[in-house]
Structure formats: structure tokens, C-alpha cells
Amino acid sequence: MAEMVMDQAQRPGGLDRAEQGLLGAPVPRWEGAAKVTGAAPYAYEQSPPGTVYVAIVPAAIGRGQVTGVDAGGAEALPGVLAVIHDDPRMPAGEGNSRAKPQPNTGRVYHYGQAVAMVVAEDGEVARAAARLVQVRYEETPGRFDVEKQAPIREHGLGFLPAIDKGDLDAAMAAAEVTLDETYTTPVHFPAALEPHATTAWWEDGQLTVRTSNQIAGAARKTIATALGIEASRVRVLAPFVGGGFGGKTGVGPEAVYAAIAAERVGRPAKVVLSRRQTAYVAHHRSHTTQRIRLAAGRDGRLSGIGHESVAAQNEIGEFLEPVPFGTLPLYAGENRRFRTDLVRVDLPATGAVRAPGEAVGTFGVECAMDELAHRLGIDPIELRRRNEPEVDPTNGKPFTTRRLLDCYTQGATRFGWERRDATPGSVRDGEWLIGMGMAAALRGNFTVEAQARVRLEVGGRAVIETDMTDIGTGTYTILAQVAGDMLGLPMTAIDVRLGDSDFPASAGSGGSFGAGSSAAAVALACEDVLAELALRMNAAPEDLRLKGGQVSAGGRSAALADLVRDKAVEGHGRMAPGKVSRATSQASHGAQFAEVAVNAVTGEIRVRRMLGVFDIGRVLNRRTAQNQAVGGMVWGLAYALSEDGVVDTRDGRFVNPDFGEYHVAVNADVPQIECEFIEEVDDAANPVGAKGVGELGISGAGAAVANAIFNATGVRVRDFPVTLDKLLAGLPPL
Amino acid sequence: MHFTINGQAYDADLDIRTSLLDLCREHLGLTGSKKGCDHGQCGACTMLVNGRRINSCLTLAVMHQDDEIVTIEGLGTPENLHPMQDAFVRHDGYQCGYCTPGQICSAVGMLDEVKKGWPSHVSGDLTSAALSDEEISERMSGNICRCSAYPNIVDAISEVAGLTPAEREVAGA
Numbered sequence: 001m002a003e004m005v006m007d008q009a010q011r012p013g014g015l016d017r018a019e020q021g022l023l024g025a026p027v028p029r030w031e032g033a034a035k036v037t038g039a040a041p042y043a044y045e046q047s048p049p050g051t052v053y054v055a056i057v058p059a060a061i062g063r064g065q066v067t068g069v070d071a072g073g074a075e076a077l078p079g080v081l082a083v084i085h086d087d088p089r090m091p092a093g094e095g096n097s098r099a100k101p102q103p104n105t106g107r108v109y110h111y112g113q114a115v116a117m118v119v120a121e122d123g124e125v126a127r128a129a130a131r132l133v134q135v136r137y138e139e140t141p142g143r144f145d146v147e148k149q150a151p152i153r154e155h156g157l158g159f160l161p162a163i164d165k166g167d168l169d170a171a172m173a174a175a176e177v178t179l180d181e182t183y184t185t186p187v188h189f190p191a192a193l194e195p196h197a198t199t200a201w202w203e204d205g206q207l208t209v210r211t212s213n214q215i216a217g218a219a220r221k222t223i224a225t226a227l228g229i230e231a232s233r234v235r236v237l238a239p240f241v242g243g244g245f246g247g248k249t250g251v252g253p254e255a256v257y258a259a260i261a262a263e264r265v266g267r268p269a270k271v272v273l274s275r276r277q278t279a280y281v282a283h284h285r286s287h288t289t290q291r292i293r294l295a296a297g298r299d300g301r302l303s304g305i306g307h308e309s310v311a312a313q314n315e316i317g318e319f320l321e322p323v324p325f326g327t328l329p330l331y332a333g334e335n336r337r338f339r340t341d342l343v344r345v346d347l348p349a350t351g352a353v354r355a356p357g358e359a360v361g362t363f364g365v366e367c368a369m370d371e372l373a374h375r376l377g378i379d380p381i382e383l384r385r386r387n388e389p390e391v392d393p394t395n396g397k398p399f400t401t402r403r404l405l406d407c408y409t410q411g412a413t414r415f416g417w418e419r420r421d422a423t424p425g426s427v428r429d430g431e432w433l434i435g436m437g438m439a440a441a442l443r444g445n446f447t448v449e450a451q452a453r454v455r456l457e458v459g460g461r462a463v464i465e466t467d468m469t470d471i472g473t474g475t476y477t478i479l480a481q482v483a484g485d486m487l488g489l490p491m492t493a494i495d496v497r498l499g500d501s502d503f504p505a506s507a508g509s510g511g512s513f514g515a516g517s518s519a520a521a522v523a524l525a526c527e528d529v530l531a532e533l534a535l536r537m538n539a540a541p542e543d544l545r546l547k548g549g550q551v552s553a554g555g556r557s558a559a560l561a562d563l564v565r566d567k568a569v570e571g572h573g574r575m576a577p578g579k580v581s582r583a584t585s586q587a588s589h590g591a592q593f594a595e596v597a598v599n600a601v602t603g604e605i606r607v608r609r610m611l612g613v614f615d616i617g618r619v620l621n622r623r624t625a626q627n628q629a630v631g632g633m634v635w636g637l638a639y640a641l642s643e644d645g646v647v648d649t650r651d652g653r654f655v656n657p658d659f660g661e662y663h664v665a666v667n668a669d670v671p672q673i674e675c676e677f678i679e680e681v682d683d684a685a686n687p688v689g690a691k692g693v694g695e696l697g698i699s700g701a702g703a704a705v706a707n708a709i710f711n712a713t714g715v716r717v718r719d720f721p722v723t724l725d726k727l728l729a730g731l732p733p734l
Numbered sequence: 735m736h737f738t739i740n741g742q743a744y745d746a747d748l749d750i751r752t753s754l755l756d757l758c759r760e761h762l763g764l765t766g767s768k769k770g771c772d773h774g775q776c777g778a779c780t781m782l783v784n785g786r787r788i789n790s791c792l793t794l795a796v797m798h799q800d801d802e803i804v805t806i807e808g809l810g811t812p813e814n815l816h817p818m819q820d821a822f823v824r825h826d827g828y829q830c831g832y833c834t835p836g837q838i839c840s841a842v843g844m845l846d847e848v849k850k851g852w853p854s855h856v857s858g859d860l861t862s863a864a865l866s867d868e869e870i871s872e873r874m875s876g877n878i879c880r881c882s883a884y885p886n887i888v889d890a891i892s893e894v895a896g897l898t899p900a901e902r903e904v905a906g907a
């Protein structure tokens with residue numbers, strides 16, 4: 001076992017000596033052929049023979065108690081095997097990676113909550129029968145309107161405690177210029193294209209669950225807890241996950257349902273949520289109300305900054321959107337206040353969706369900075385430069401790598417920022433009003449423990465095994481690149497096995513910590529392998545040179561396969577956070593730019609181009625990293641313009657829980673988007689020096705679009721998304 | 735019931751409510767076509783029926799007994815990729831891969847529609863449709879990619895279509 005605890009900045013030597021030329025290179029995805037041919041198996045596919053179908057019966061009320069279930073009609077349908085509603089292990093409410101499954105008490109916490117299931121021979125019958133299950137309720141009035149609930153200040157929810165440093169009120173009173181504005185963001189659905197799905201089967205008391213989940217190891221524990229069995233009796237498989245975006249970090253009730261169904265009928269069972277069910281049974285991102293206060297001098301220097309918000313959670317949820325998380329280290333200013341208050345509602349659970357905190361928090365702080373720049377007559381980039389802190393202004397810790405200023409400079413040049421006219425509404429192209437906007441991007445970086453195994457097999461191929469998942473993030477590819485580089489093997493000589501909870505435990509995919517942590521664990525496992533190879537070469541590990549399947553040291557050379565002979569070489573790696581992780585302030589950074597055209601007659605908004613320049617530490621694969629960063633920028637675009645989950649405040653239903661009405665970006669919404677990296681290896685982040693990518697692209701992207709709309713039209717919309725009805729009244733005369 | 739899929743004959747004993755998509759995924763082991771919504775809203779289930787792209791979740795299997803059906807499995811295999819599949823790999827026109835079979839089938843069907851001269855919403859001239867990035871984006875907007883690999887998807891398709899950089903930039907209207 002090769003181990004690195006991040007007590008100080010460090011890097012495995014084998015990584016620096018690597019000669020294969022894979023790391024960082026834009027190599028195509030390792031699993032690409034499987035994906036483009038449809039051969040890659042997702043959770044609901046390639047089911048074992050005899051698999052039965054489970055359909056969920058959703059609650060038809062927003063709050064209350066189940067008083068009885070009449071399953072007779074459903075049971076009478078040919079093909080129905082069981083209707084299950086009274087099993088105490090059936091969870092009520094949602095799973096979250098940290099939440100304990102709620103026992104089944106018949107309590108209804110929200111509309112659409114799973115309250116029963118039908119098990120049938122085929123999917124059509126199961127779905128039809130689910131509609132025949134008669135559930136009786138005792139209904140109680142629900143809290144469905146977030147605006148009408150009184151915020152709770154002392155709630156203990158979430159990982160981010162309230163921060164009050166200095167005296168913001170006094171700073172506001174004394175400042176030459178102040179800004180005090182409130183911004184709101186709506187409910188956002190993660191809406192991964194693959195709906196949540198699980199296939200479960202029992203063999204000799206052992207449960208195997210193939211599920212669409214971001215974190216296989218945590219899922220194993222949660223499922224075991226829910227079923228009241230030892231974790232060692234559960235195996236979770238998630239080799240391919242059709243997108244997660246936070247919505248698959250926890251174990252949904254449907255996964256436990258599948259296990260219970262399989263046990264009850266003695267056959268493998270599978271379940272998939274319908275598109276609309278995903279909105280209710282999986283968590284969403286809370287709406288937020290964000291009050292931003294900025295106290296500044298006429299030179300733009302901040303003396304105070306406040307980011308105080310309200311976000312929602314239901315009665316049993318334990319998560320709270322950490323709205324100001326990205327604001328904490330962003331700008332200087334002595335007096336600082338950050339808090340998020342809670343409103344309790346009777347709606348589906350809120351939870352972590354791509355960049356919890358920053359994705360919506362940047363709408364507040366980055367639009368506010370744009371407004372302040374406008375009021376002061378200072379360029380928005382210059383205003384940000386003047387407030388760039390030396391150390392983390394909230395906790396005083398030193399930054400590890402922070403290239404934010406370089407991102408601004410490089411981005412401004414590349415985007416042609418100097419061509420921007422600072423007077424809103426002054427640039428026209430026919431009937432279109434043209435504007436440019438920018439915003440800072442910041443996403444906190446986490447160091448999370450991870451392990452991996454690398455085995456050089458007889459014949460000279462390498463096999464990587466970890467319970468890490470690839471949810472579209474490029475994990476298969478980057479892990480193969482790390483091992484290939486360090487062991488001197490081409491991509492084609494490497495097998496990557498992921499998403500199996502029997503493999504060494506990783507951090508899973510979430511919080512953008514997956515790539516750095518799992519790549520580090522693989523790099524360390526390779527160090528372990530190299531140590532054994534050095535022994536066999538009778539050389540020091542530092543003297544080994546590995547390339548193209550050949551090892552050389554001290555003038556001698558051997559094929560890797562010959563060195564392995566008939567004895568495979570297995571290495572284990574483990575990386576864990578340590579002193580330097582706690583003593584420093586770490587984040588990925590970037591600068592976002594957008595150019596929009598707003599139709600002067602109709603108010604229609606088109607994004608013409610976007611550019612992101614990002615500081616993500618070491619770039620592990622330029623192509624997959626760019627793709628992910630651009631994908632995040634597209635999310636920002638859609639958050640700015642169209643994504644808007646609407647609650648019917650009469651009964652707690654969602655008005656638009658599907659792709660027909662909840663508008664994610666489609667191809668025609670998206671221009672060609674450019675993305676660049678400023679690469680500085682961050683040796684304090686983890687042993688491969690990579691910081692998070694997946695959530696950085698969304699941070700600030702939407703604010704850049706909103707700021708561009710202001711520059712185009714002179715209309716400042718603070719209630720997101722910015723739709724044409726909110727612009728029309730304020731558009732300049734034709 | 736009898737079906738011809740990817741040139742192969744299949745027999746299946748079906749509930750008549752079974753969609754063409756579920757026929758393939760749940761009865762014939764052809765799980766390459768994906769289900770993202772089951773409502774014609776996402777395009778993940780796109781197949782080619784008699785050469786035309788359709789949302790296979792919106793049509794009943796029983797209606798297609800005499801049709802030529804091509805799914806992603808019929809376009810290419812991992813060892814022998816169709817040019818569109820190969821372009822998606824090289825341009826990284828995906829992330830999670832769940833929309834990808836639908837995108838690829840849709841792109842193949844779409845290029846054929848352009849060849850036949852069918853205009854789109856953004857076509858400047860309704861009688862002679864010329865392909866451009868804008869046309870590709872418009873015509874591919876029935877295929878949602880939540881990972882949002884859209885720029886790379888457009889790159890891949892425009893390469894297969896053989897567009898020059900100048901042709902790619904032509905605006906329609």
C-alpha cells in the first residue's frame with residue numbers, strides 16, 4: 001500500500017518521471033466505443049433472466065397520513081405478482097448520501113412520495129396496476145408556498161454555519177457607496193437524462209443492486225441500513241450512470257423497493273422512475289432568496305460584504321443549500337456576514353445539485369458586483385481586481401493556487417472585452433440589442449479519501465479497480481491515463497473497472513472531488529507497483545524508465561510482460577486529507593464571459609457566444625475537462641434563461657416536472673462555446689494536483705449572461721430566470 | 735408478432751400496449767436505444783423506421799410489423815463503428831452517453847432529410863436546404879443532452895456532413 005495523507009503539498013515521483021505522454025492529453029474516452037454503439041450497460045439494462053417489474057405508487061396528497069390501501073383491483077390484474085405497501089423497511093421520503101432512511105410510518109411528507117409498489121411480470125402490467133391501487137389518506141393542510149413560511153434562523157442544518165465578522169451594518173452606514181439588493185432563484189431539477197433506475201437480485205442471502213448512483217460505497221451502506229442487514233451482504237454495481245448532477249448522490253426509495261420486491265417474489269426485480277416521478281422521488285435544488293449587501297468606497301474597494309439567504313427543506317430533509325459558499329473566499333472586505341435561513345415546507349426534499357451553493361449563489365454576488373461596477377462607473381473586471389484578497393478573507397487561511405486575476409486578463413483579451421460599451425442599451429445589430437457581460441467563477445475544492453488497486457497482469461496488461469463511478473465525467477479515461485503514464489503503457493493495454501462496491505473504496509462522484517481523489521489513489525497504487533518492479537529490476541524506483549511496455553533501469557531493459565512473468569504485480573493506493581487540507585483555502589477559479597442579443601421588439605434573448613477561462617490545477621484530460629466545463633456553462637445559460645421549477649402552491653405539485661415544460665438547454669439554445677485552462681498543478685489539493693472541474697463551469701456562467709442582458713438592454717432582472725416578459729416593459733424605445 | 739430490426743427477423747409475444755422502444759429494450763435485448771422520458775420530449779429513444787428518425791417511445795410496436803427498423807446496434811459495432819459513431823468518439827460528442835445512441839440515430843436521419851431538401855425552422859430558403867451549424871443545432875434540438883455536449887455534437891455531425899468552416903458559419907435567416 002502506498003499512502004499519502006495530505007499533511008503537506010506532495011506529488012508521487014512516478015508521476016513526474018512519466019514518459020508515456022498520456023496525462024493531460026486529449027485522448028478519446030476509454031469507454032467511447034461502448035457508449036456510441038449502445039453496448040454500455042446502464043442500471044435498467046441487461047437484466048438477469050426472469051426479472052420482474054416494479055412500479056411505484058405515488059402519494060396523491062401533499063401532506064397527511066396513509067390510512068389504508070386497497071390493493072384488490074391491482075392484484076386482480078393478470079400478471080401482477082404482488083402489491084407491497086406495509087413493509088416497514090420501505091423508506092418514506094428521499095435518500096441523501098447522509099440521510100438515514102425514514103421508516104415507513106405511512107406519513108406523507110410530500111405529493112408524489114412513494115407509498116406502495118406493484119410487482120408484475122412486465123412493465124405495462126405493473127404501470128397499469130399501480131394506477132388501480134386505491135390509497136386512502138387523512139389529509140392535513142400543507143406548507144406549499146415557500147414565500148409564506150417564516151424563516152428559521154437557528155436550524156443547525158447544512159455544513160455551513162453562519163458567519164458574522166466585523167460589523168456589516170456599521171460598514172454599510174459608513175460606506176460612500178452601498179448596494180443592497182435581493183435576488184431570487186427558482187427550483188432546479190437535476191434532470192439527468194437517465195431516470196433513476198435499479199435492478200436488484202438476491203443469491204444465498206446476498207443482495208446485488210445494479211443502480212444508477214454516483215457513490216457506490218455509500219449506497220451500499222445506505223441500502224444495508226434501510227434493509228437492516230450487514231453492509232457485507234450488499235454489493236452495489238454502477239458501471240455506467242446516465243448523468244447524476246447531484247441527483248444520484250443518495251439512495252432513493254426506489255432502490256430499496258427493488259430489493260424488497262426481489263425478496264418478496266424470489267426473482268430479480270427492477271424499477272425505473274418515470275420522468276415525472278424523478279422530480280418528486282429524487283431531490284431538487286431549493287429556490288433561494290438572496291440578499292446581497294456591498295459596502296464600498298468610491299474607488300470600489302469593499303469594506304463590507306453580506307450574502308444572506310433563505311432556502312427550503314422539507315420536514316425530514318437534513319440538507320440546506322449552502323448559498324454563500326463560493327462568496328466566502330471571493331472578495332476582500334473587513335466586515336462580512338454570511339448565513340442561510342431555513343423554511344420548512346411540505347414538498348419533495350431539496351438536496352445537492354451540481355455546485356450546491358455556487359451555482360445559484362453566484363447569481364447573487366456576481367450580479368451585485370456588476371451592479372456596483374455600473375453605479376461606480378468602474379469596469380467590472382477592474383472592480384474585481386481591486387477586491388482580490390491576499391488570503392482567504394473569511395478564515396484567514398492562505399490560498400493554495402489561485403489564478404483568478406490571470407483568468408480575467410486572458411479571458412478579456414480572448415473575448416475582446418475592450419470592445420464592450422459600458423453604457424447599457426447602446427449597441428445594436430438591426431433589431432437586436434447587443435451586450436457583453438462577465439462574472440467570476442469559483443468552486444471550493446475538497447480533498448476526500450480514496451483508494452484504488454492497480455494490477456499488472458500476466459501478459460503485461462494493467463487493470464485498475466476502484467468503486468469510483470464515471471457519470472460522464474471521464475473517470476474511466478483519466479484513470480487509464482494516470483496508470484498508462486506511470487506504468488509506460490498505451491491506453492489499449494489498460495482495463496478500468498469502476499462502480500463496484502467490492503472494489504477499493506473511493507470518494508465517488510460528487511462535489512467535483514472525484515477526479516482528483518480517484519486519480520491520486522490510482523497514482524499511488526502505481527507507485528506501489530513501481531516499487532515491486534524496481535525490486536525485480538534490482539534498481540531504485542527513481543531510476544525506472546517506463547514507456548511503450550518497456551522498462552529500463554541502469555542500462556538494462558525488459559518488456560513489462562517479461563518482468564511480470566507468471567506473477568502479477570498488485571499495488572494499492574490510498575490518499576486522505578490531512579493538515580494542509582485543513583490549513584489552506586482551496587478552490588477552482590475562472591472568469592466567465594457572455595455576449596447576448598436581445599430582440600428590441602419581442603425581448604427574445606439569444607446567447608451569441610460564451611468564453612470560460614478556468615484555473616483547475618492539473619488538467620488530466622484536456623478534452624473531457626473542456627467538455628465538462630462547457631457543459632456547466634450551458635447549465636448556467638439555462639439557469640439564466642429558462643430552467644424554472646414551478647410549484648403549485650395549492651397542493652404541492654410541480655407544474656412542470658418534465659422536459660416538455662421544464663426547459664433545459666437544447667442544441668439550438670447553445671452557441672459554440674470556448675473554454676481555456678490556465679494550468680498550475682496544485683500539489684496541496686491532492687497528489688495529482690488536480691482541482692475540481694465539473695461544478696466550476698456552472699458557477700458564474702449564468703450571472704455573466706444576466707450581466708450581458710443588462711449591458712444590452714439596461715434592464716436588471718433579479719428574479720431568475722430572465723425571461724422576456726420581465727424585460728419587455730423596460731426595453732429602450734424602438 | 736414479427737419484426738425486422740437491423741435486418742434481422744424477430745418474433746415476440748407482446749402486450750399490445752408495448753411501445754416500439756420497450757419491445758427493443760425489454761423483449762429483444764436491444765438496450766442500445768435509451769428511455770429518458772417515455773413522452774417524446776427528449777429524443778433518447780430515436781430510431782430509424784423506414785429510414786426516418788422517430789421517437790420510438792411514442793409509437794406502439796404492433797404498428798411496425800412490416801417496417802424496416804434500424805437501432806443504434808444496426809449502425810455499427812464497437813469493432814466496426816459507423817462514421818457518425820466514430821465522429822462522436824473523436825469529437826467527444828457526449829459525456830454520460832445516455833443520450834448518445836439517440837443523438838447518433840437522429841443525426842444520421844437528419845442528414846438524410848437535408849439531402850432530400852427538407853427545410854427547417856431556420857432555413858432561409860424553403861426550397862433548397864443547405865447545412866450549417868445553425869441548421870444542425872436546430873434540427874438536432876429534439877435530442878436533449880443534459881450533459882450539454884452540444885458544441886461537440888455539432889462538431890461531430892458537421893464533420894460527417896463534410897462542411898467547410900465557411901459553410902458551418904452560414905446563418906439561415
Ligand code: FES
Pocket residue numbers: 768769770771772773774775776777778779780789790791792
Ligand atoms: S424516451 Fe422517447 S423521446 Fe424521450
Ligand code: FES
Pocket residue numbers: 193242243472827828829830831832833834878879880881882883
Ligand atoms: S451525454 Fe449525457 S445526456 Fe448527453
